[in-house]
Each structure stands twice: as C-alpha cells, then as structure tokens.
Amino acid sequence: MDSYQVGNNKPIKLKVAIATEAIPMSYAFLYHTIDDKVPYAVIPPFDPTQKSGWKQLDGGNEVQSKIFRVMTFCRFFNPFPNEETFKLAIKQIEDTYKVSINGGDEGPLDMNFKVNAFYEGQTCILESELKLT
Amino acid sequence: MRHLKILVLLITSTVFAQTDTNPSAALKNLAPPSSPAFVLMDLTPSNIIVPENIQAFSIQTISAFSGDSSNGLSNNNYAVEFQPYWYVKRENMNFFKYNNLKPEKGSNEENLKPSDYTCYNVFGDAWKRASVSLALMNGNFNVFENAQSYVSVGARTRLLSFKTNEQRNAIMSQYSAYEQFMSSQEVIMIFANTDLTRPQKNTAITNLETYKTIADDFEKALNRKPLFALDVAVAYSHFMGDKSQDLDDAFGRLGVWASGDLAFYTPTIGDNGHIHFYGVFRYLRDGLNINPESGGLRIEEAIDYGAKLELELDNLSFAYEYITRDIDNDNEKRSIGSIRYKINNAFTLNGGFGRNFKSDGETVALFGIQWGIDFGSSVSLGSK
Structure with missing residues (x-):
C-alpha cells in the first residue's frame, strides 16, 4: 500500500477529478487500521464533476497513522451500441481520473487507482488507498 | 420464390440468434447498413436514417436476395463506419x-x-454523433450489364436537436433522485465494507431494488427522443471502371442531404414508443447514367425530397417512406416500407420492401443484418 506523510499537519484535503459521460459518485473513508471493517470518518458522497473543490478529511482533524480509501462508482445511463464503445468510454475515465491529496509534508500527491468495469450494468468502480503516516 | 427466401432467412437468423453459437470475433462490430456511403447508392432499407447510437467502429454489409434485383447487387457490399468522438480525449x-x-x-x-x-x-450533438464511413460496393445499378465496383466515402452527424422543458426537467429530476439514493446510508455502508471486493460491491449495489427502479426510470427519461432533430450527411461514390469492357474510372455519384425528425413520445404503445414524422431533402449529382447517343456515362443533377412515417415500439419499428427524385425532365420515385426488429442486444434485422429508384415498377427487397455480438459480461482493467 502506498503511503503519504501527513505528519501533524491539518487539515488534509482530498480532490477528485474526472471527465466522463457517466454519473460518478465518490466515497472517501478513514479507518483506524488496515483490518478495520467500519470507517470512523466519512466524507459525504459527492459527484466530482459537480463538486470539484477540495474536501477536508475528518472535518479538518489530524489523520496521522490512518488508512484512507477513496472509491468512485460510475454509472452510464446513455445506451452503448456495443462493448467496444463502452470500453472506449472506460478508457476516457482511466485517462482523466485523478485523486489528489494535499496538506501533508510532501505537498500534493496523485493517488494510484484500480478499475473494474462492468458492461452488463454499464458501471465501473475505481479504488484508491493510502496509508497516512 | 423471393418471399420464401426472405422467410427462410428470417427463421434461420432467429434460430441462430437464440443458440449459444459463438461467431468469430470478426463479426463483432457489424452494424445495421445505414452509413451515408451506402445510402448514397440507394442500397439501404431506408433512405432516411438518423445517426443515433452509432458504434464507435462498425462493419456493415448489405445484400439483395436475387441477382435480378433493380441494383443487380452482389453479396460483396461492405462499409466501415467510425465515430471519432470516442477516440479523442474529452476535456471537461x-x-x-x-x-x-x-x-x-x-x-x-x-x-x-x-x-x-x-x-x-x-x-x-454535432461532434458527438459525427461519423465517417468508407464503402466498397458491387452492382450494375441499372446502368451496366455486369456488376461494377464502386468506392464510397461519407460523413454524417446530427446538426441540431431540441428537447422540451418537460424532457429536460425529467432528466434533472432523475439525476437528483439518483444522487440522493447513492448518498444514502445503505449505499455508503456497501462501499465502506472492506470485506467486499470491487465486483462484489458492484453486484451488491446494482442488485438493490431501489437502484434498479431509479436506474430504469432514469434510462427511460434519457431515451426519449428530442422533439426535433436535424441530421445532415454527405457522400461520394467513385466508379472504379472496368478494363474488360473498356470503361475508365469515372465520377460516380455525389450527394448532400438533410433530414428532419419530428418525434412524439407515445408511452401508450411502449416504454420507448415514438411516432416519427421525417422530411428529407437531397441534392444528387449522378454520374451513373448512360448517354444513349455516345454509349458513355453522363452526369445528371437531381433533387430528392420526400417524407417518412415511422412507428417505433420498444424493439420493433415499422416505417414507410416516399421520395421523389426530380432529374432533368424525368421523375423517379422510391416507395419503400421497412421493418426493423431488435431480437436482442446483439442481433437486429433490417428489411426494406417496395419500389426503388430506377426499378421500373419492380418490387425490390433489401436486407441488412446486425451481428453485434459481444463476449463476456465485464471487462477488468489493470491498476494504473
């Protein structure tokens, strides 16, 4: 798992950027440890194409030694004529998706992400995670 | 006999569509024959087409059922069409x-x-729906004794469209309902659950009854056709010549056309029911005419204008079109009924029956098949 040095800085902020024909909804969670099943802090879900500004983690409190996960769920409502066209729409998501964290000792950082796309339901899920040190 | 052949093909096509037979990957991107490169040569079941839901890249084919059809079509008529929109990065x-x-x-x-x-x-829609097509065709088009080859290029797009306030409000209302549901505690808990993988989370969300209802309503609101749309296209076909008959390559046919679609939503006949009134105007510069004096080819200019009425149900549509071609001192007509049936997402049949230009009153049958068969239900992309 990648890490980001936040030190005692606060607030730590998140920004999600994406350019897609789908409706994306982003979810951000903070866990005390990697084994936790339930997050202790949640950023209210948002559509990053409509609310594109920075959001504070845990209301601006210190988040040192925490696990941070960001998920974005995209749903296409316009029909695709075939899977090839759908894959091109997913490639657009891959090419434009950017999850940034800022406020730590290292300055801004673009988080890595993994993607799963599902043609049948015209959805895809992107996930990033980071250990805040 | 012709009708028997049509029936046999319909039955065998339907049976094939319902089997688990996997066609070759080469058939994956076939699409209905509607590209301007085909329309220019009056080969398509309908001459009034709309650039809707075009595949990013498709291969199209069209055939006549018999060698004695008006166009003398062979089975070697193919077109490729692609939409540049999907291949270019979209900013914002x-x-x-x-x-x-x-x-x-x-x-x-x-x-x-x-x-x-x-x-x-x-x-x-002008950029989103723009497409470019290239076609290779073989037919006599009532000009030559033997079938000849042609190369066509074409482009089409939806120049303008208009949705009513009620249609726009429905989209915004559905967006709000979706956003509200996706922000609910029920959905948040699924995404927060670290025991679930991404595919499991996707399944958990998409299987929720509320999600299904909202997504279904949303799609219906978006699928409503604009009240009015104006589509435009241009195409050129070049005659390749025939050395065996001492025919040099020559100007074939150039066409520029526009069609307007006035669509009325009629939910009483289906969730996606629409009644369409189309009008079409086309300028044609036609080099595929025999000069009776010299025996060579000569160019004629023509203006096509006509109308089409279409009843669109969910998977089935019936249409009738009547187009008049004013050409020099002559007047030709195209009167064709067409039918389109979407058997499933992978298989669509298109047919046209009636009288085509230059057919001297003969009935012609044109047929196109979409084999857009996809494999697998999902794609998994690696990490970045």
Whole structure:
C-alpha cells in the first residue's frame, strides 16, 4: 500500500477529478487500521464533476497513522451500441481520473487507482488507498 | 420464390440468434447498413436514417436476395463506419454536457446543482454523433450489364436537436433522485465494507431494488427522443471502371442531404414508443447514367425530397417512406416500407420492401443484418 506523510499537519484535503459521460459518485473513508471493517470518518458522497473543490478529511482533524480509501462508482445511463464503445468510454475515465491529496509534508500527491468495469450494468468502480503516516 | 427466401432467412437468423453459437470475433462490430456511403447508392432499407447510437467502429454489409434485383447487387457490399468522438480525449466532459444541458452563466463551477442546468445546447450533438464511413460496393445499378465496383466515402452527424422543458426537467429530476439514493446510508455502508471486493460491491449495489427502479426510470427519461432533430450527411461514390469492357474510372455519384425528425413520445404503445414524422431533402449529382447517343456515362443533377412515417415500439419499428427524385425532365420515385426488429442486444434485422429508384415498377427487397455480438459480461482493467 502506498503511503503519504501527513505528519501533524491539518487539515488534509482530498480532490477528485474526472471527465466522463457517466454519473460518478465518490466515497472517501478513514479507518483506524488496515483490518478495520467500519470507517470512523466519512466524507459525504459527492459527484466530482459537480463538486470539484477540495474536501477536508475528518472535518479538518489530524489523520496521522490512518488508512484512507477513496472509491468512485460510475454509472452510464446513455445506451452503448456495443462493448467496444463502452470500453472506449472506460478508457476516457482511466485517462482523466485523478485523486489528489494535499496538506501533508510532501505537498500534493496523485493517488494510484484500480478499475473494474462492468458492461452488463454499464458501471465501473475505481479504488484508491493510502496509508497516512 | 423471393418471399420464401426472405422467410427462410428470417427463421434461420432467429434460430441462430437464440443458440449459444459463438461467431468469430470478426463479426463483432457489424452494424445495421445505414452509413451515408451506402445510402448514397440507394442500397439501404431506408433512405432516411438518423445517426443515433452509432458504434464507435462498425462493419456493415448489405445484400439483395436475387441477382435480378433493380441494383443487380452482389453479396460483396461492405462499409466501415467510425465515430471519432470516442477516440479523442474529452476535456471537461460530464453527464449534463453529454446530454446537451448547460448551467446558466455565472454559476459556481466548483459546486453545481442540477437546477443550475437550465440551458440547452442545440448544437451539442454535432461532434458527438459525427461519423465517417468508407464503402466498397458491387452492382450494375441499372446502368451496366455486369456488376461494377464502386468506392464510397461519407460523413454524417446530427446538426441540431431540441428537447422540451418537460424532457429536460425529467432528466434533472432523475439525476437528483439518483444522487440522493447513492448518498444514502445503505449505499455508503456497501462501499465502506472492506470485506467486499470491487465486483462484489458492484453486484451488491446494482442488485438493490431501489437502484434498479431509479436506474430504469432514469434510462427511460434519457431515451426519449428530442422533439426535433436535424441530421445532415454527405457522400461520394467513385466508379472504379472496368478494363474488360473498356470503361475508365469515372465520377460516380455525389450527394448532400438533410433530414428532419419530428418525434412524439407515445408511452401508450411502449416504454420507448415514438411516432416519427421525417422530411428529407437531397441534392444528387449522378454520374451513373448512360448517354444513349455516345454509349458513355453522363452526369445528371437531381433533387430528392420526400417524407417518412415511422412507428417505433420498444424493439420493433415499422416505417414507410416516399421520395421523389426530380432529374432533368424525368421523375423517379422510391416507395419503400421497412421493418426493423431488435431480437436482442446483439442481433437486429433490417428489411426494406417496395419500389426503388430506377426499378421500373419492380418490387425490390433489401436486407441488412446486425451481428453485434459481444463476449463476456465485464471487462477488468489493470491498476494504473
């Protein structure tokens, strides 16, 4: 798992950027440890194409030694004529998706992400995670 | 005999569509024969076509059932069509922009609400729906004794479209309902659950009954056709010549045309029921005419104009079109009924029956098949 040095800085902020024909909804969670099943802090879900500004983690409190996960769920409502066209729409998501964290000792950082796309339901899920040190 | 052949093909096609037979990957991108490169030569079941839901890349084919059809078509008629939109990175794209909705000037770009999208971009489809096609055809087109080869290029797009206030409000209302549901505690808990993998989370969300209802309603609101749309196309076909008959390559046919679609939503006949009234205008510069004096080819200019009435149900549509061609001192007509049946997402049949230009009253049958068969239900992409 990648890490980001936040030190005692606060607030730590998140920004999600994406350019897609789908409706994306982003979810951000903070866990005390990697084994936790339930997050202790949640950023209210948002559509990053409509609310594109920075959001504070845990209301601006210190988040040192925490696990941070960001998920974005995209749903296409316009029909695709075939899977090839759908894959091109997913490639657009891959090419434009950017999850940034800022406020730590290292300055801004673009988080890595993994993607799963599902043609049948015209959805895809992107996930990033980071250990805040 | 001709009708028997049509029936046999329909039955065998339907049976094939319902089997588990996997066709070769080469058939994956076949699409209905509607590219301008085909339409120019009057080969398609309908001469009035709309650039809707075009595949990013498709291969199209069309055949006549018999060698004595008006066009003397062989079975070697293919076109490729692609939409550049999907191959170019889209900056600042979002759901509203894709659906031609714009926020009012002065809105806070960092914190937009659905209610901010009160403006409609009537030219918003022009780039999205633009497509380019290239076709290779073989036929005599009532000009030559033997079938000859032609190469065609074409382009089409939706120049403008207009949705009513009621249609726009329905989209914004559905967006709000979706956003509200996706922000509910039930959905948040699924995404927060670290025991679930991404595919499991996707399944958990998409299997929720509320999700299904909202998504279904949303798709219906978006699938409603614009009240009015104007589509334009241009195509050129070049005659390749035939050395064996001492025929040099020559100007074939050039066409520029526009069609307007006035669509009325009729939910009483189906969830996606529409009645369409189309009007078409086409300028044609036709080099495929025999000069009776010299025996060579000569160019004639023609103006086509006509109308089409279409009843669109969910998977089935019936249409009738009548087009008049004013050409020099002559007057030709195309009167064709067409039918399109979408058997499933992978298989669509298109047929046209009636009288085509230059057919001297003969009935012609044109047929196209879409084999857009896809494999697998999902794609998994690696990490970045």
